[in-house]
Amino acid sequence: MDRTAKIAMLRDMLLARAFEERAAREYTRGNIAGFLHLYPGEEAVAVGVLHAAEPADYIVSTYREHVHAMVRGVPPRAVMAELFGRIDGCSKGMGGSMHLFDRERRFMGGYAIVGETYPVAVGIAYTIAMRELPEAVICFFGDGAVNQGTFHESLNMAALWRLPVLFVCENNHYQIGTEIHRHSAVAEVYKRACAHRIPAERVNGMDVLAVHEATRNALARIREGTGPQLLEFETYRFRGHSMADPGTYRPRVEVQAYEKEEDPVTVAIGETLPTYPTAEQIAAAGTDSIARMATHMNEGGLLEAAALEKLQAEIDEIVEDAVQFASRSPEPTLEDARAALDCNRGMEVLI
Amino acid sequence: MANEVLYWQALNQALDAEMAADDSVFVLGEDVGLYGGSYRVTEGLYVKYGEWRVRDTPISEGSFTGLGVGAALAGMRPVVEIMTINFSLLALDAIVNMAAKIPFMSGGQFPMPLVVRMPGGVAKQLAAQHSQRLEQMYMNVPGLRVAVPATPQDAWWQLRQAIRTDEPIVLLEHELLYFSKGMLDTDAEAPPMHRAAVRREGQDLTIVTYSRMVDLSLRAADRLAADGISAEVVDLRSLRPIDWDTCARSVEKTHYLLVVEEDSRFAGAGAEVAATLAERCFFSLDAPPARHGGLEMPTPYNATLEAASIPTVTSIEQAVRKLLEPLPQGEQR
Ligand SMILES: Cc1ncc(C[n+]2csc(CCOP(=O)(O)OP(=O)(O)O)c2C)c(N)n1
Ligand SMILES: [Mg+2]
Numbered sequence: 001m002d003r004t005a006k007i008a009m010l011r012d013m014l015l016a017r018a019f020e021e022r023a024a025r026e027y028t029r030g031n032i033a034g035f036l037h038l039y040p041g042e043e044a045v046a047v048g049v050l051h052a053a054e055p056a057d058y059i060v061s062t063y064r065e066h067v068h069a070m071v072r073g074v075p076p077r078a079v080m081a082e083l084f085g086r087i088d089g090c091s092k093g094m095g096g097s098m099h100l101f102d103r104e105r106r107f108m109g110g111y112a113i114v115g116e117t118y119p120v121a122v123g124i125a126y127t128i129a130m131r132e133l134p135e136a137v138i139c140f141f142g143d144g145a146v147n148q149g150t151f152h153e154s155l156n157m158a159a160l161w162r163l164p165v166l167f168v169c170e171n172n173h174y175q176i177g178t179e180i181h182r183h184s185a186v187a188e189v190y191k192r193a194c195a196h197r198i199p200a201e202r203v204n205g206m207d208v209l210a211v212h213e214a215t216r217n218a219l220a221r222i223r224e225g226t227g228p229q230l231l232e233f234e235t236y237r238f239r240g241h242s243m244a245d246p247g248t249y250r251p252r253v254e255v256q257a258y259e260k261e262e263d264p265v266t267v268a269i270g271e272t273l274p275t276y277p278t279a280e281q282i283a284a285a286g287t288d289s290i291a292r293m294a295t296h297m298n299e300g301g302l303l304e305a306a307a308l309e310k311l312q313a314e315i316d317e318i319v320e321d322a323v324q325f326a327s328r329s330p331e332p333t334l335e336d337a338r339a340a341l342d343c344n345r346g347m348e349v350l351i
Numbered sequence: 352m353a354n355e356v357l358y359w360q361a362l363n364q365a366l367d368a369e370m371a372a373d374d375s376v377f378v379l380g381e382d383v384g385l386y387g388g389s390y391r392v393t394e395g396l397y398v399k400y401g402e403w404r405v406r407d408t409p410i411s412e413g414s415f416t417g418l419g420v421g422a423a424l425a426g427m428r429p430v431v432e433i434m435t436i437n438f439s440l441l442a443l444d445a446i447v448n449m450a451a452k453i454p455f456m457s458g459g460q461f462p463m464p465l466v467v468r469m470p471g472g473v474a475k476q477l478a479a480q481h482s483q484r485l486e487q488m489y490m491n492v493p494g495l496r497v498a499v500p501a502t503p504q505d506a507w508w509q510l511r512q513a514i515r516t517d518e519p520i521v522l523l524e525h526e527l528l529y530f531s532k533g534m535l536d537t538d539a540e541a542p543p544m545h546r547a548a549v550r551r552e553g554q555d556l557t558i559v560t561y562s563r564m565v566d567l568s569l570r571a572a573d574r575l576a577a578d579g580i581s582a583e584v585v586d587l588r589s590l591r592p593i594d595w596d597t598c599a600r601s602v603e604k605t606h607y608l609l610v611v612e613e614d615s616r617f618a619g620a621g622a623e624v625a626a627t628l629a630e631r632c633f634f635s636l637d638a639p640p641a642r643h644g645g646l647e648m649p650t651p652y653n654a655t656l657e658a659a660s661i662p663t664v665t666s667i668e669q670a671v672r673k674l675l676e677p678l679p680q681g682e683q684r
Binding site for chain 2: 096177334
């Protein structure tokens with residue numbers, strides 16, 4: 001993968017982190033209410049997966065979907081305005097944090113009833129298969145969601161009819177306060193797919209490049225018409241389940257271990273920056289080449305560090321702009337609400 | 352002795368009392384154990400009674416509610432907590448097709464001492480999928496009972512009664528009531544589980560309501576009293592069966608009926624109340640029964656619209672004034 005693509009992924013991860021942390025702040029200020037499920041810690045999954053998708057692919061997501069929407073191209077302004085409940089939000093202030101929709105970008109929605117994403121994805125995939133289109137559906141769900149009946153029901157149908165669905169499990173090890181070993185007899189989600197003969201693998205969800213690679217391969221196989229695939233990404237959420245949940249049921253050491261060792265943003269930064277040769281390597285290269293190489297790398301390194309800072313500053317600006325935009329956007333009216341409800345009525349006049 | 356408690360604490364004490372009294376009582380649901388319940392209702396029970404009696408479940412509403420049915424058939428008294436009423440839609444088969452039908456279909460062989468507890472209603476900007484009031488759905492199922500406690504005292508009484516009866520009971524708890532305060536007298540004798548309560552006596556009209564709308568109706572009645580309008584407020588406490596005698600007695604006294612519900616009006620709980628009381632009290636009524644409910648739309652996320660979509664103290668007050676407004680000569684309602 002070229003560096004531009006890596007930088008684009010890093011950019012989206014930085015945006016994801018900054019946006020979500022800002023949303024948390026706006027929540028405590030009272031600008032956002034209701035259930036607010038944030039994504040810090042899990043960025044590599046949404047970014048890696050969605051960067052490997054085509055614009056024509058469909059995305060079906062859960063209530064923890066701000067980042068999925070933004071990486072898909074929904075403007076941060078439209079997402080923030082939706083969190084604020086304003087008319088310029090991507091769901092016109094009717095849906096809020098858990099129900100982001102963007103038809104144009106094939107972002108088919110955030111669903112807040114656990115287990116809803118599978119059948120919706122299967123239905124879209126059925127349409128694609130019937131019409132013999134080259135598209136695919138990406139279906140997100142959590143580790144807790146695999147115990148809903150719709151999981152097996154949908155996997156069976158998808159496999160039976162060879163539907164183009166990529167099932168993506170964001171395994172953050174928790175179903176609110178219940179740790180995976182207390183909610184699942186088989187804690188390796190990918191193993192469940194074999195019951196339906198669906199190819200599946202488990203991938204480190206803290207490593208954006210690994211996520212991207214696995215997704216690209218899975219989508220390529222899906223597009224060959226071989227039916228669904230399942231990827232399980234092991235990840236971790238740094239915050240509580242939602243802003244209403246302090247997350248105190250998790251051992252401190254566990255949270256710290258993930259934050260320190262495996263923060264996917266740090267990992268991604270590491271992966272975009274050029275690696276510096278050690279002093280020994282430079283010395284081993286000989287005087288002349290050492291000098292040239294050292295100069296080149298130093299310059300390159302400096303440039304990268306500065307570029308990273310610049311990128312971060314740009315992102316802070318985007319997030320700030322999104323908040324300003326959301327604050328200025330008007331509230332929807334009851335007429336707007338009725339229009340949304342009756343959007344499919346057309347000219348028909350009911351009695 | 353009476354103590355001031357929060358609604359969730361009353362429920363918690365009721366569970367504790369019943370679990371202590373009868374080891375066939377056990378609770379199950381998502382995050383009811385280690386976490387202590389989303390609204391703290393099961394707090395402390397996991398430590399006290401252990402994981403077999405306070406079971407954290409996977410997100411499998413259909414099957415863990417069905418598990419409750421099976422356990423009830425085998426002689427247990429399960430209390431299933433469905434995290435919110437919205438998710439009970441996934442458990443409808445267990446509740447409607449199984450719990451409500453098995454005692455009947457088996458020719459009366461089986462008890463069904465199943466309690467399914469679920470918070471519901473419009474809370475604070477939880478959006479359309481998490482702000483539903485589906486009581487009419489359960490009201491329409493013969494074989495089920497539906498209780499709607501509005502106070503900590505009723506929460507305590509009705510949950511204990513629900514656990515003790517052999518019929519399946521859906522207990523609807525309002526999300527905004529969990530942290531409301533009220534007096535709880537654990538020694539006071541309970542009225543029958545489905546007896547309605549006259550919360551405020553009045554002469555000029557009857558407001559029949561339930562759950563969170565009781566408090567709002569009482570506050571509207573206070574305001575109306577300042578204007579010389581005396582409203583009687585009846586809290587149904589149970590939606591299936593409904594205590595028609597208490598309602599009819601009130602309507603026969605006041606001659607006017609307003610039904611207040613948080614749910615949208617169309618085919619809602621209020622429709623049943625208005626229709627039956629119109630039949631029963633037709634000749635006592637000075638005006639057709641009126642219904643005041645939520646707007647006919649899913650709950651919007653936006654706070655202003657959300658507030659506008661359900662009754663408020665002011666809108667209840669207005670509905671009363673409209674009902675009592677003298678009509679111009681010769682005009683009909
Ligand atoms: C059918 C249903 N049951 C319960 C809930 C409440 N709930 C919301 S999120 C959640 C946990 C989901 O865990 P997981 O699938 O692992 O996703 P995560 O939140 O960890 O991303 C629960 C129980 C719900 N929204 N829908
Ligand atoms: Mg999870």
